[in-house]
């Protein structure tokens with residue numbers, strides 16, 4: 082064994098105990114953790130009912146807990162009514178808390194805007210009234226395609242206030258991706274901005290909207306509200322588009338919080354699967370909010386004094402649960418940053434943390450690795466002593482980056498909370514509790530109280546022996562779980578339940594558990610890629626490539642990437658008449674095509690032009706072979722099911 086492999090072996094076995102000072106002040110200490118776990122084991126439904134009563138404000142209290150009569154379509158607290166926006170705003174309007182900062186926003190150019198709870202409440206009420214004025218009511222879908230500005234949060238909460246279902250589309254997605262989502266949700270109103278600032282450049286959001294709405298029969302959007310952010314020129318379509326400032330003009334600052342059913346969908350958010358189009362994941366009102374709030378309190382130890390910063394965009398689930406709903410339900414102060422992480426210099430994050438006194442930071446491994454690469458001198462220039470807890474999400478945080486995060490950002494003092502969860506789970510599922518659980522770099526540690534995570538084999542039998550990999554599954558329903566796939570109940574069943582006959586929620590990840598019960602996530606079981614912490618379906622990227630007139634067939638696989646986690650490698654078969662075309666030009670055209678149809682995050686890093694793809698006799702592409710080829714590895718797998726073994730050699734890059 083070489084010295085370096087011994088090193089990494091040792092690193093992965095390191096255990097960092099909970100700092101005693103942290104444990105002494107934590108929301109959840111060891112006794113509380115054990116009590117919560119015991120309570121959940123004894124009476125799981127009673128456990129969730131108690132927490133829902135204590136942590137949410139109900140307009141009509143619920144009697145029912147779990148309704149499993151139509152399993153795996155579970156319902157929680159279904160006879161209760163509440164208003165999600167009131168739980169994030171109105172409950173904090175008493176006494177001095179109303180003047181506490183709810184949002185501190187910093188624009189990419191450096192301007193700072195603070196909204197107190199009272200001010201945010203006012204803005205949300207005004208905008209909720211503006212939405213009503215545009216004809217929006219309970220159950221209507223409203224799409225949000227915005228930059229990371231306070232108005233994005235205001236728009237989400239305003240929808241929640243009037244029972245409309247929001248569907249936020251990440252501002253980095255293309256017009257085509259936006260169009261698909263508008264079509265699928267049947268949104269009748271779209272909220273956007275003229276543009277967004279990103280890395281000093283203008284992103285033309287409104288232009289993308291205009292393209293997405295071109296073919297009227299493909300969507301139901303009747304109104305577009307346009308926020309002025311960058312001041313760039315935009316076309317305003319008479320009768321369809323209205324400026325934000327005109328929409329809110331004259332609207333009253335009072336919008337009573339009506340109670341909606343606990344199971345009323347709060348939002349739809351799209352995520353990639355291994356096949357077909359992205360799935361519209363549906364989340365409920367009460368169960369989702371409860372889990373977003375509890376996990377904020379438990380995993381992040383959120384307190385009233387915290388200045389909390391989750392760096393995710395509101396276009397992802399992390400932004401929903403941990404920029405908006407969780408921390409605001411806790412009454413925390415949320416810091417919001419508009420722009421690119423390294424703009425104008427690699428110390429932008431550290432400078433803002435020092436300036437705003439951020440205490441809790443939640444970011445992604447891809448960002449941590451990029452900062453690590455930029456050099457230790459950047460964080461070293463700033464006083465980061467306000468930080469008390471560091472979180473991570475999106476993919477496994479490799480031990481090297483983990484240790485860097487702990488030492489260079491957390492000064493060896495802050496617990497690291499590596500949270501495993503998904504768009505579908507609503508909130509954290511497996512994470513170390515910062516005042517209780519010792520850290521092991523690279524492991525997301527233990528299931529949270531109430532969460533029954535297991536590892537099972539191909540037959541669905543639980544694996545008990547340590548370090549043996551298998552399917553990561555959740556046995557018991559929990560309030561924050563997805564309620565379905567929008568408009569496609571069959572897909573919900575087949576994607577998450579069918580394989581093990583509805584016995585478990587199947588996360589689609591593989592994992593192992595060590596002798597201490599710590600979970601180590603190994604990656605996706607399906608062909609879904611994880612690029613910079615974002616799930617991308619191979620099918621989507623392949624169909625974007627095949628949409629190019631020169632392409633006959635395409636297959637994409639992930640290859641390890643130092644910063645992004647995975648990079649995209651595409652194998653492309655050209656149509657006969659294009660075989661002689663210039664490959665550099667074609668490569669550029671294909672990258673542009675994927676950017677246009679999905680967005681820059683899906684752009685392939687490598688493109689190999691090949692004559693054949695390895696397929697089974699039943700015609701399925703054998704991705705494991707492509708993965709080995711893309712990684713330059715020997716093909717050790719069984720290729721006996723391959724239709725044509727002789728084609729493999731020709732696939733190797735450079736041939």
Ligand code: PRX
Nearest residue numbers: 474475476477499500501502503504602616
């Ligand atoms: O593969 C797991 C990985 O990200 C997937 C969920 O992606 P998405 O729904 O886009 O949500 C990302 C933010 C919650 C999971 O199936 N993943 C997420 N967090 C971790 C992780 N893998 C390992 N460790 C994590 N902490």
